[in-house]
Amino acid sequence: xxxxxxxxxxxxxxxxxxxxxxxKHASRTPIHQSRSVNAILxxxxxLKCENFQKVGAFKFRGASNAVFSLTDxxxxxxxxxxxxxxxxxxxxxxASMRGIPSYIVMPENAPSIKKKAVEGYGAKISLCPPTQxxxxxxxxxxQEETGAxxxxxxxxxxxxxxxxxxxxxxxxxxPDLDIVIAPVGGGGLxxxxxxxxxxxxxxxxxxxxxxxxxxDAFRSLRDKTIYPSVNPQTIADGLLTSLCxxxxxxxxxxxxxxxxxxxxxxxxxxxxxxxxxKIIIEPSSAVPIAAIIEHSQHFKGKRVGVIISGGNxxxxxLPFGKPY
Amino acid sequence: xxxxxxxxxxxxxxxxxxxxxxxKHASRTPIHQSRSVNAILxxxxxLKCENFQKVGAFKFRGASNAVFSLTDxxxxxxxxxxxxxxxxxxxxxxASMRGIPSYIVMPENAPSIKKKAVEGYGAKISLCPPTQxxxxxxxxxxQEETGAxxxxxxxxxxxxxxxxxxxxxxxxxxPDLDIVIAPVGGGGLxxxxxxxxxxxxxxxxxxxxxxxxxxDAFRSLRDKTIYPSVNPQTIADGLLTSLCxxxxxxxxxxxxxxxxxxxxxxxxxxxxxxxxxKIIIEPSSAVPIAAIIEHSQHFKGKRVGVIISGGNxxxxxLPFGKPY
Numbered sequence: 292x293x294x295x296x297x298x299x300x301x302x303x304x305x306x307x308x309x310x311x312x313x314x315k316h317a318s319r320t321p322i323h324q325s326r327s328v329n330a331i332l333x334x335x336x337x338l339k340c341e342n343f344q345k346v347g348a349f350k351f352r353g354a355s356n357a358v359f360s361l362t363d364x365x366x367x368x369x370x371x372x373x374x375x376x377x378x379x380x381x382x383x384x385x386a387s388m389r390g391i392p393s394y395i396v397m398p399e400n401a402p403s404i405k406k407k408a409v410e411g412y413g414a415k416i417s418l419c420p421p422t423q424x425x426x427x428x429x430x431x432x433x434q435e436e437t438g439a440x441x442x443x444x445x446x447x448x449x450x451x452x453x454x455x456x457x458x459x460x461x462x463x464x465x466p467d468l469d470i471v472i473a474p475v476g477g478g479g480l481x482x483x484x485x486x487x488x489x490x491x492x493x494x495x496x497x498x499x500x501x502x503x504x505x506x507d508a509f510r511s512l513r514d515k516t517i518y519p520s521v522n523p524q525t526i527a528d529g530l531l532t533s534l535c536x537x538x539x540x541x542x543x544x545x546x547x548x549x550x551x552x553x554x555x556x557x558x559x560x561x562x563x564x565x566x567x568x569k570i571i572i573e574p575s576s577a578v579p580i581a582a583i584i585e586h587s588q589h590f591k592g593k594r595v596g597v598i599i600s601g602g603n604x605x606x607x608x609l610p611f612g613k614p615y
Numbered sequence: 616x617x618x619x620x621x622x623x624x625x626x627x628x629x630x631x632x633x634x635x636x637x638x639k640h641a642s643r644t645p646i647h648q649s650r651s652v653n654a655i656l657x658x659x660x661x662l663k664c665e666n667f668q669k670v671g672a673f674k675f676r677g678a679s680n681a682v683f684s685l686t687d688x689x690x691x692x693x694x695x696x697x698x699x700x701x702x703x704x705x706x707x708x709x710a711s712m713r714g715i716p717s718y719i720v721m722p723e724n725a726p727s728i729k730k731k732a733v734e735g736y737g738a739k740i741s742l743c744p745p746t747q748x749x750x751x752x753x754x755x756x757x758q759e760e761t762g763a764x765x766x767x768x769x770x771x772x773x774x775x776x777x778x779x780x781x782x783x784x785x786x787x788x789x790p791d792l793d794i795v796i797a798p799v800g801g802g803g804l805x806x807x808x809x810x811x812x813x814x815x816x817x818x819x820x821x822x823x824x825x826x827x828x829x830x831d832a833f834r835s836l837r838d839k840t841i842y843p844s845v846n847p848q849t850i851a852d853g854l855l856t857s858l859c860x861x862x863x864x865x866x867x868x869x870x871x872x873x874x875x876x877x878x879x880x881x882x883x884x885x886x887x888x889x890x891x892x893k894i895i896i897e898p899s900s901a902v903p904i905a906a907i908i909e910h911s912q913h914f915k916g917k918r919v920g921v922i923i924s925g926g927n928x929x930x931x932x933l934p935f936g937k938p939y
Contacts, residue, residue, distance in 0.1 A: 292761075320643065323667075342893040343647075343892075343893055350746060533869075562930055565895055565930060566930060567895075568667075569666040569667055569671060569894060569895040569926035570893060570895065571889055571893040571894065571895060571896060602893035605936040606886055606889060606890060606936070607935055607936045608936055609930075609933065609935065609936060610934075611930040611931055611933065612930070612931045612932055612933060
C-alpha cells in the first residue's frame with residue numbers, strides 16, 4: 292500500500308484520514324453568525340471559529356495530525372520546527388499530548404511572552420541569531436543531535452491535511468456554501484481549505500485573502516513564480532511568510548483568486564467582528580472579513596464560509612482607541 | 616385563575632413559563648469552558664455566554680418576556696422605560712419584534728452612540744435633563760400621552776423571570792453545579808438566577824458579585840435596608856444602580872452572599888477571559904470572575920456556573936495597554 296505522503300498533492304480523502312486523527316485531539320470549534328454583520332455586509336457569513344481551537348489557532352490541527360501520524364519509532368526522537376508563533380505552540384502541545392519531546396528554534400529577539408508560551412507547552416527552546424542562515428544551521432544541528440522529525444509550519448503534507456479539517460467540520464454543518472475564504476501567509480491553511488472544499492464540491496469558490504502590504508501570494512500566482520515575502524509591514528502578523536513549493540502548487544491549481552486588503556480595512560474589519568460578534572479575532576483573521584468588504588462584488592447575497600484562523604492578540608497594544 | 620403578576624415573589628414555575636415565551640425570541644447562548652482558566656483558578660467554570668445574546672446582553676430575556684406577555688390591548692399602546700443602557704436597547708428590539716412602539720427616556724447627556732443604538736432598534740427617544748425629577752416627569756408625561764406600559768429595568772416580575780431563563784438553559788445542560796454566580800446592580804439578573812437555581816436545587820449556592828466601589832447591595836443586605844447607589848466610581852458601568860423592593864426581597868431571602876471585588880481585580884479578570892477564552896465580556900461580566908479570584912476559598916475545586924451578563928464595551932477606551 293503506497294504511503295500517502297508520497298503523493299504529489301493531497302486530496303479530499305487525505306483530509307478525511309487526517310480528521311480521524313485530529314478529531315481525537317483538537318476541539319470541534321463552533322460556527323458563529325451575526326444578523327447585524329450580515330445586514331451590514333449584505334452577505335450570509337458563517338464564521339468557523341478556530342480562535343476557540345487549542346492554542347488559540349487552527350495550527351493545532353496540522354500539528355496534531357503531523358505528530359500523531361508518526362510511527363512510534365519516529366515519535367520517540369521527538370519533533371522540531373522553527374517558528375516564533377502559533378505553529379511552535381501547537382507543535383509543542385501536540386508533542387506533549389503524545390508524550391514526546393519537542394525542540395523549537397526561535398530567533399533571539401522573539402518576544403519573551405512567546406518564548407514563555409511555547410515553554411509552557413513543554414517545548415525545549417533553542418535561540419539563534421535572527422538570520423535565515425543561523426536558523427537553518429541551528430535546525431540542522433538539533434535534528435542531527437536528537438533525530439527529531441522536522442515539521443515545517445506549512446510546506447508539509449500532513450500539516451496541510453490537518454488544516455483542511457476545519458473546512459471538513461464547516462461543510463459537515465453548512466454544506467450549501469457558495470464561497471469559502473481563508474487568509475493566506477505561507478499557504479498551509481488555504482491549501483488545506485482548497486483540498487477539502489474543492490474535493491467536496493468543486494463549484495464552491497475558494498478565495499485567499501492577504502494584506503496588500505504582504506501580497507507575495509497574489510504576485511506569485513500572477514507571475515507564476517514564488518516570490519519571497521520581503522520585510523512586509525502589516526498588522527496581520529500571522530501572514531508574514533511566503534508560499535513554498537507544495538502550497539504554491541495547490542493554490543495555483545485550485546484557488547479562485549487571492550484578494551488583497553488595506554491595513555485600515557483590516558483594523559476596521561477586526562473592530563466590526565469584536566463589536567458585533569463579541570469574539571476576539573487576531574488581525575490575520577480579520578483579513579478575510581476585510582476582503583469581503585473591500586471586494587464586495589464577489590460576496591453580495593452569497594453564503595460565505597470564513598475560516599477565522601485564530602484569536603491570539605496582544606491586548607496591551609491593540610489598534611483601537613487611537614488613530615490608526 | 617389568579618394572574619401570576621400579583622404573587623409576591625416569583626418561583627421556579629414562573630421562570631419556566633417565561634421560558635416558553637423567551638425561547639421563541641431570544642438566542643440560546645452557548646456555555647464556554649477553558650482548561651487554562653480552570654487550571655489558573657483551580658475551579659471548574661461554566662460560562663453562560665449572554666454576551667452572545669441579542670443586543671449583546673441578558674437584558675433581552677427580561678425585555679422580551681415583558682413585551683410578549685402583554686395582552687394585545689396593552690401592547691398596541693407600546694412600552695416605555697428610562698435607561699441609557701442595555702435595557703433600553705433590549706426593550707426597543709423586543710417591541711419592534713412585536714410590532715409595537717417603544718418610548719425610551721434618556722438623559723440629554725447620554726453618549727450619542729447609545730442614543731443611536733437604541734434608535735437603531737426602532738425606539739422613539741425622549742431626552743430630558745439628567746435629574747431623577749425631570750426623568751420621572753418625562754416618564755409620566757409619555758405614559759399619559761401614549762398609554763404605553765412602563766417596563767422597569769429590573770423591579771418587574773416579568774423582567775426578573777425572563778432573566779432567570781439564562782440559568783434554566785445553564786442547568787439544563789450542566790445540572791450538577793455546586794455554585795452559580797452573577798453580577799448584581801439593580802438585582803434583576805441575580806433575582807432571576809436565584810429564583811430558578813434555588814427552585815431547581817436549593818443546595819446549589821448562589822452568590823452575587825459587585826464592585827467594592829459600588830457595594831450598595833452588600834451594605835443593603837448587611838443592614839437590612841435598601842441603600843441607594845450614590846455616584847459610584849467603577850469600571851463596571853452596568854452595575855451602577857441600586858436594589859428596589861422586589862429584587863431586595865428576593866435576594867435577601869435566597870442569596871448565599873454578596874462578594875465585593877476591587878477595580879484592578881475586575882480589569883485583570885476581564886483580561887484573563889479575553890486572553891484565554893477569546894470572548895469579549897464587558898467589565899460588569901468580569902465582576903463574578905474577579906470574585907472567584909478574590910474570594911477563592913468559596914470556589915476552589917468547585918463546579919461553578921457563571922452568568923456572563925454581556926459583551927458591550929467601548930473598544931475605543933479599553934483598560935488595556937496603559938496603567939490602570
